[in-house]
Amino acid sequence: MELTGGQAVVRSLIKSGVNQIYGLPGVQNDWLYNALYDYRDEIRVIHTRHEQGAGYMALGHYLATGEKAVYNIVPGPGFLNSCGALSTIWGLNAKVMCLVGQIPQKVQGKGYGVLHEIPDQMGILKSLTKWAKKVDSPASIPNIISQAFTQLDSGRPRPVGVEVSMDVLSGKEDVSFDGFSVDSIMPIVDEAAIDKAIELIKQAKNPLVFVAGGAMHASDEVRAFVEYIQSPVFAYRTGKGIVPSSHYLSYPVPAAHMLWKDCDLCISIGSHARMPLMKWGQDDSLKYLSINVDESAHDRMRKADVKITGDSKEVLTILNTQLKSSMNERPSKEKEMKAFAQAWNEQVTYLEPQKSYLDMIREELPADGILVDELTQVGFASRIVWNTELPRTYLCTGHMGTLGWGFQTALGAKAARPDATVISVAGDGGFMFGVQELATAVQHKLGVIVLLFNNNLFGNVRSMQERLYDNRVIATDLHNPDFVKMAHAFGANSTRVHSMEDLRKAIRDASGESLPTVIEIPVGNDWPSTNKFKALPKVK
Known part of the structure; x- marks a missing residue:
């Protein structure tokens, strides 16, 4: 059948089991979004306010479900904007496809200054994926998409990349899906x-x-x-x-x-x-x-x-x-x-008030609810004292340590598991990396609960400056908005609490809401650190 390249991409995604895509439209992807409109009854588009949000939401989708996820962005600066998320996807061994547009084939590599042109986009894409390929014709799309999803399901999970130029997306050819399949190829156990x-x-x-x-x-x-x-x-x-x-x-x-x-x-x-x-x-x-x-x-x-x-x-x-x-x-x-458990618990009792906050959150979050951590003191403590009863209900940035990942990733988790309660623990510094996605959460009714611990600082860095570097304090004070008013301006629910019981009530009030809720918790920066557990001495 004759299809545009955009239609061939979307039909290939649907045949691969994808029913949701995270992304942003733009001129190089016009014909992809035309096709997404054509097949809107079979695949949902969740459009974000920044390319990193699209990547992080796809990551959250995968981490919360184990299902393959896809995000799409325009080339050049749009692609580069998503690379913080893509590096985190790589570090977390996630089955995510980066579907990226490209300038027309006839001008690639010429340095003409075409809109969004950058040198060697494919080279960058290959460095952050296990497999990446450029599509050169509409007819080749089903084969390349099936290869990409086979790669996602084979061997070590890691992201894959597919680059499709705007002229390929708009072009028309006879496209066949005969033999289209997604396979899983794993090593034979010795x-x-x-x-x-x-x-x-x-x-x-x-x-x-x-x-x-x-x-x-x-x-x-x-x-x-x-x-x-x-x-x-x-x-x-x-x-x-x-x-x-x-x-x-x-x-x-x-x-x-x-x-x-x-x-x-x-x-x-x-x-x-x-x-x-x-x-x-x-x-x-x-x-x-x-x-x-x-x-x-x-x-x-x-x-x-x-x-x-x-x-x-x-x-x-x-x-x-x-x-x-x-x-x-x-x-x-x-x-x-x-x-042994009693002895271990005695070692972590000093982590207050983080532990008390986390214990209370655990009491309010159902066993199948999802907690998404962040690079903030409550998040650091959660890696040690948070009790998790089910797989895929505690999401962490892993070794990549990508500040600002948490709220955006939580939105993807909520989009993938709309019936689950999803709580994002955030600090004021990291939250502002993706604050614009409050608009996405409101528009798509992603009722994530944000627990925003606000000390008006890049608090972890400030503590290191004070303790390790003779109080050389620089570039860690933050001027923040009124978070409650800001969230309300986005159309989200919001409140500010000053006690543990008020926080408990706020979480209960937010549970089940279709709109996101930002709960601001003003705090200081004198909380104990978890760093001693990263530097335990040799015992052998």
Whole structure:
């Protein structure tokens, strides 16, 4: 059938299971948005107020659901505006497609100064994705889009990029979808490596398991594994909820420091186990078992004694079955671990008032509700003391540490899971990076609850200036708007609270609202830091 390139793109997205796209129109993408209009009954457009918002919302969509997500922007400055989000998508191993426009093919690389022309856009796109390709004709679009989604579903999850020039989007050709498919290609699990892993586990007296985002889809399998071998399991920024925080074997990664000295087998599942392996020391007795879909990741922190390359869910399904025929289930450590939990809890009691805020938020947020952290003191503390019962309900920026990501990512989570309560923890500095997306939230009725802790500072940087650099205070004071009036001007709900109970009431009032709610909480900058947990001493 004869289609425009824009129509071929949109039909390919729909055939790939995409029913929502985040983006911004612009002249290079006119024919894409014409097609999105034509197929508006099958695919929804959530348009943002800035390109970074489109990228972060697509990221939030993926993190909250595990579903592939797509965002679209114009080329050049529009694409570059989204690169902070794209780098975070890369760092979080997210299945997100960056669908970017481009100037006409005949003028590319000529330096004519065409609108939005930049040098080597594809080179930048390739550097922030696992796979990227340029479309050169409408007829080639279904094949390239199916390749892109196959890449998203194969091997290590990471973003992909597709670049479509404006003349390709407007051009018409006969386009065929015959044979269109999205496949998943995963490494074949090495049975010999499974056998070696079982021998390591059988010999280990004090194994410790570390999980991260690569095991998020394998929650049941991870839980069955650690229960059978009775190993504590530790998660931090990207692994919370894989095993419920209420489980007697489940703890945040810094808690493992108390057990690391006696650990004789470190098992990482979809994780690098960076903190213990790089910072806490190693000795000759420590063995390392790495389970990772990315073959190149096994030896990144240290050489693995046994490495199993494969999807964590598939690997653990095989490993759990073979463990049952190779060794008896180990006796319960529940009593021992409850004593350990008490000792750990004593170590974090100093984190006040952050802990009290988080405990109260936890009481008000349903188990399937979503908390999105941010680079603010409550956010930092949440990585350690927030209790997460279900996968994909705690969203964190991971190692990328992208200030301002939280509110925008929370909007994507809400768009993908409209029935879930979504709370974004924010500081005044980070919130202002994406404040314009309040307009997006109001327009698309994305009822995210923003808890805005306002100290009128880049507070974390200010604390470092004061404590580490002899009070060399510079460029950290902030002049802020009246956040309540500003939110109201956008059409959002807003209030300011000065007590824990008032905050509790405000959260209850905001729950279920179709419009976003900004709850401002004025605070100081004298809260205790979590930094000591990042610098725990070597014990081996």
